[in-house]
Amino acid sequence: MRRTNWLAALLIAPLMLLILGSFLLPVGFALFTAVADREVATTLPRTRAALAAWDGQGLPPEAAFAAMAQELGQALEERRIGDMAQRLNFERTGMRGLLLRTARAAGRMEAPYAASMVALDPRWGERDTWLLVQRAGGPVTPLYLLRAMDLQRAPDGGLQEVAVEEALYRQLFWRTLGISLAVTALCVLLAYPVAYTIAKLRAPWSSVALMLVLIPFWSSVLVRSTAWFVLLQREGPVNQAMMALGLIDAPMQIVGTRVAVVVALVHVLLPFAVLPMHSVMKRLDGTYLRAAASLGANGLQRFLRVYLPMSLPGVLAGAAMVFLLAVGMYTAPALVGGDRDQMVAWFIAYFMNREVNWGMAAALSAYLLAMTGTAIGLARVLTGSVATIGGRA
Amino acid sequence: MRRLLGKLAGLALGVAAMVSPATARDLTVVAGGGALQDHMRRTLFSTFAGGPVVDTAYDYNVGPIRAMVQARNVTWDVVLVEAPDLIRGCEDGIFERIDYGVVDRAKFMPGGATTCGAGAIGWGVAVFYDEARHANGPATFQEFWDTQRFPGRRTLRRGARITLEAALMGDGVAPADVYRVLATPAGQARAFAALDRLRPSLVFWTGGQQPIELVNSGEVAYALGFVGRTANGIRAGARYNLRWPTLLYAYDSWAVVRGSSNAAAAMRLIQHITEPGPVTDLTKLWPINPATASVANDPDVRARNPLMMTNHQAGGLEINTEFWLEYGPDLEQRFAAWVNR
Numbered sequence: 135m136r137r138t139n140w141l142a143a144l145l146i147a148p149l150m151l152l153i154l155g156s157f158l159l160p161v162g163f164a165l166f167t168a169v170a171d172r173e174v175a176t177t178l179p180r181t182r183a184a185l186a187a188w189d190g191q192g193l194p195p196e197a198a199f200a201a202m203a204q205e206l207g208q209a210l211e212e213r214r215i216g217d218m219a220q221r222l223n224f225e226r227t228g229m230r231g232l233l234l235r236t237a238r239a240a241g242r243m244e245a246p247y248a249a250s251m252v253a254l255d256p257r258w259g260e261r262d263t264w265l266l267v268q269r270a271g272g273p274v275t276p277l278y279l280l281r282a283m284d285l286q287r288a289p290d291g292g293l294q295e296v297a298v299e300e301a302l303y304r305q306l307f308w309r310t311l312g313i314s315l316a317v318t319a320l321c322v323l324l325a326y327p328v329a330y331t332i333a334k335l336r337a338p339w340s341s342v343a344l345m346l347v348l349i350p351f352w353s354s355v356l357v358r359s360t361a362w363f364v365l366l367q368r369e370g371p372v373n374q375a376m377m378a379l380g381l382i383d384a385p386m387q388i389v390g391t392r393v394a395v396v397v398a399l400v401h402v403l404l405p406f407a408v409l410p411m412h413s414v415m416k417r418l419d420g421t422y423l424r425a426a427a428s429l430g431a432n433g434l435q436r437f438l439r440v441y442l443p444m445s446l447p448g449v450l451a452g453a454a455m456v457f458l459l460a461v462g463m464y465t466a467p468a469l470v471g472g473d474r475d476q477m478v479a480w481f482i483a484y485f486m487n488r489e490v491n492w493g494m495a496a497a498l499s500a501y502l503l504a505m506t507g508t509a510i511g512l513a514r515v516l517t518g519s520v521a522t523i524g525g526r527a
Numbered sequence: 528m529r530r531l532l533g534k535l536a537g538l539a540l541g542v543a544a545m546v547s548p549a550t551a552r553d554l555t556v557v558a559g560g561g562a563l564q565d566h567m568r569r570t571l572f573s574t575f576a577g578g579p580v581v582d583t584a585y586d587y588n589v590g591p592i593r594a595m596v597q598a599r600n601v602t603w604d605v606v607l608v609e610a611p612d613l614i615r616g617c618e619d620g621i622f623e624r625i626d627y628g629v630v631d632r633a634k635f636m637p638g639g640a641t642t643c644g645a646g647a648i649g650w651g652v653a654v655f656y657d658e659a660r661h662a663n664g665p666a667t668f669q670e671f672w673d674t675q676r677f678p679g680r681r682t683l684r685r686g687a688r689i690t691l692e693a694a695l696m697g698d699g700v701a702p703a704d705v706y707r708v709l710a711t712p713a714g715q716a717r718a719f720a721a722l723d724r725l726r727p728s729l730v731f732w733t734g735g736q737q738p739i740e741l742v743n744s745g746e747v748a749y750a751l752g753f754v755g756r757t758a759n760g761i762r763a764g765a766r767y768n769l770r771w772p773t774l775l776y777a778y779d780s781w782a783v784v785r786g787s788s789n790a791a792a793a794m795r796l797i798q799h800i801t802e803p804g805p806v807t808d809l810t811k812l813w814p815i816n817p818a819t820a821s822v823a824n825d826p827d828v829r830a831r832n833p834l835m836m837t838n839h840q841a842g843g844l845e846i847n848t849e850f851w852l853e854y855g856p857d858l859e860q861r862f863a864a865w866v867n868r
Contacts, residue, residue, distance in 0.1 A: 213618060216618030217619055223853065227853070227856065231853045299861055299864060472730070473866040473867065481863070487590040490589060
């Protein structure tokens, strides 16, 4: 018995290592990046130590000023000032200019630094500037997780909303959730009859129909989304057809609207709803339906009370799949969506690639992960209850 | 069992050897791709006498370069980078210092030779429209903002950079004052208020080809788009009216990725690809805006390429890189929030 356990463990070891190495570690690292605060500790270690002893009242001791001036000059010289400057500038705009200006002047400044730094820039004489640096000492910060919810720390340490003209992310998450749910609902409604029909077909037609469902996978999401851009544009075939039919007088604006995003996403994700439904429907035991018929149930009753409950696990699996993929969609909304239709993934890519602000990218990813995790959990709970209903039926 | 483990270990080592960087890697240069890079290959890279050069394209996203340097697995040597990325990358030690013992500092236009970058080519955006559709169109940003005189939809870049400058000029701020005004809260409010006014007839583009497509398909009447692409359209027969007084421009630079095993050869390559000879050859194939002063000021080159940005740069506004490094994160967030409202 023990031998077989060992063997089993050994056999799944490669899989476990793969999951650990390619999934758990990177995800864990990404989650940690969302709270990590290393830049100041790495670049200004002595300043950080000097500030740790400061009680936050008045101005910090001369030792902190001296360490700041020397370490800034050194960091500029050794070319490792940018990350730290961006980190502080992200929390308060203008810090980058202050830090670089001080770093460039560091060689010319003389003790006492408390006087010469304030002479260079009065912001060094403000307590808030030093509190900001002290708070950024790490090792962890709630900064990114708060910002990704449009919150920030007030100077007194409490929480406050960011300025109304900068609030963005809560609305973004609601929008991502809304679009994903709409796409999921449409996919399920469209896929159910398709899967039902395919499951009823005889060979070889069922294989042919499945093939047709799979054909869109032969081209990339990018190509399919671009195709929708072409179809839906102002002088595109959809508008021309509607004008020829006399439905509209002037071309409608479809590209750049929420409708275009939902249409493109439904098209891209529909196969992911059809396939799980089909595989469940294919295995449904026909004897239950015949039993229901023999007990006098009519067609509608047979469907609603027998077939639908039994096929629900497939529906939920398909819906979960579509929802998970929709939440992370990036290409289609970017191509056919308008300015108000971008989803969270767009901003993650923006922070990763353009701003190189990995903390913010990680914080947004963490919330997205929580959202998908909740969806999976919900789907599992629902499937569980469906299974019991099915059992009773 | 032990033999199996031994085999697995051997396999792992073999995989590791394949994954680890090759010791003798060809000199790799990375630019923005497209037809321009094809022409660069022909005139700049393949004429380098110091060994074979391979080139690959990227989309100006510096995230991957930072990851490469941090992982100490540098597979790119020379990269064409935008000004803000160059400065930040230089401060963070993502790029090597240019060896001005190898690269001739004197041949660049003023400001073209920096610590980590050697000036490469300029790019810009300006207002244009299709004269086949609209006989008359805005010639300045103030007219671009005048929807009474010039009705119809217009497109600007989705992003704070370039767009906020345009908004202030559309509101009547003189080009010379744009960055001074934009640094103040009142100036920022003014720029966003100007965008608010134009919002009902505004669409935004993200990719460089979109302004052309939007104008060609009639989705918009007037666009602020890259002058290089617009000029290429004109040369190909399109009837675009390109309004040079609305030019906003910047210069890209060649930089060497830090930790490159070919750093010495990379410096020699940069010296070669910024030399007047190869760069002049490139201007014969593509109307680039060289940062090599003698080519940019060459009357023959200028006369041959009337649509070269260099010919029209005097009236334009140079995008202020240092301003955007400091105010960018804040203004970009505010812009994203504004656009999403």
